[in-house]
Amino acid sequence: MREIFSVASSQREELVDITEQVRTVVERSGVKDGVVAVYVQGATAALMIQENWDDSVPLDVVNFLRKLIPKGVWLHDQQDGNGDSHLKAGLVGPSETIPIIEGVLGLSRWQNLFMCEFDGPRSKRDIVCTVIDSAP
Amino acid sequence: MREIFSVASSQREELVDITEQVRTVVERSGVKDGVVAVYVQGATAALMIQENWDDSVPLDVVNFLRKLIPKGVWLHDQQDGNGDSHLKAGLVGPSETIPIIEGVLGLSRWQNLFMCEFDGPRSKRDIVCTVIDSAP
């Protein structure tokens, strides 16, 4: 059981919460025990599991990565001007595999799933959710 | 086949080796070919595959991340004082998917699996292991 949904971003670098969309896919699947493998397509986006009580942690992530990997100093900037976006995306990574526990997405209280936009704004980032059964 | 076990931590930042617990889950499952998807709940913990010949590499990990992501300079620190813990956890990530090869956990000689504590000490961190069969 696979579902693909899209999200948009409104800034160059931004964390977009996709927890509810993934939770809905898991519930629709009817799978009781297993995992959902979530994957974002595009070499300048990534997925991160992080707290979303308010904007502070997502903003800290953006600011931290911006300082760690500055814009405009990479070989690839001579082509696309987005060398920093690629480095951020590769370091964070595009896949997360989350357990399904008794039919429910197995994030804990303060874990949310975010699509990390590193080269936006974009009208469409595709997220592929593959629901997988556990072994019997 | 899913099993959840807990581990404790004794310091604020620490790597706790959970290889043997995961190996036992895999052996108990009877699965010959597949993967074990390991996941730590809690937005200030993560999983890392790393060498454990002695304490040097785990200590290097803690010291490196402490220098890279210092304490007390983040937006989120105004709420919980653990902004650095969230950034470390998000960067390292809470999931690892490890192959099962002929019934055995497919880590190589120098690969161990660690729970990374970034906001301890904690009496209980829950680790979810989901064992999955490969396609026939």
Added chain:
Amino acid sequence: MREIFSVASSQREELVDITEQVRTVVERSGVKDGVVAVYVQGATAALMIQENWDDSVPLDVVNFLRKLIPKGVWLHDQQDGNGDSHLKAGLVGPSETIPIIEGVLGLSRWQNLFMCEFDGPRSKRDIVCTVIDSAP
């Protein structure tokens, strides 16, 4: 369905593109909907999804990590002289789980899969591919 293949590296730090090998494994499996869990053995190697239009992004990755995690300043260097290699490998991580969409490896146009060598040159790095069906 599991396949293991090996790749060599020719430098101490290098990204080696393994996309075509993994694509071949997926096609040979006949799986239409699912994932391929890719895993590199060895505690000084990792996997990264990244653009491969030309050498610029892979070189940026190597140069960025070399600056972030310098050689020769770690506790573990007293044993093997490769403390930096371990830190890089642990941070990037050895596993990637990629969707299979209608029988095709679900990377997007600019996503390639690389084995990241951090302690080469090596004649042989083993890559374990486990193909997994989605739930019905």
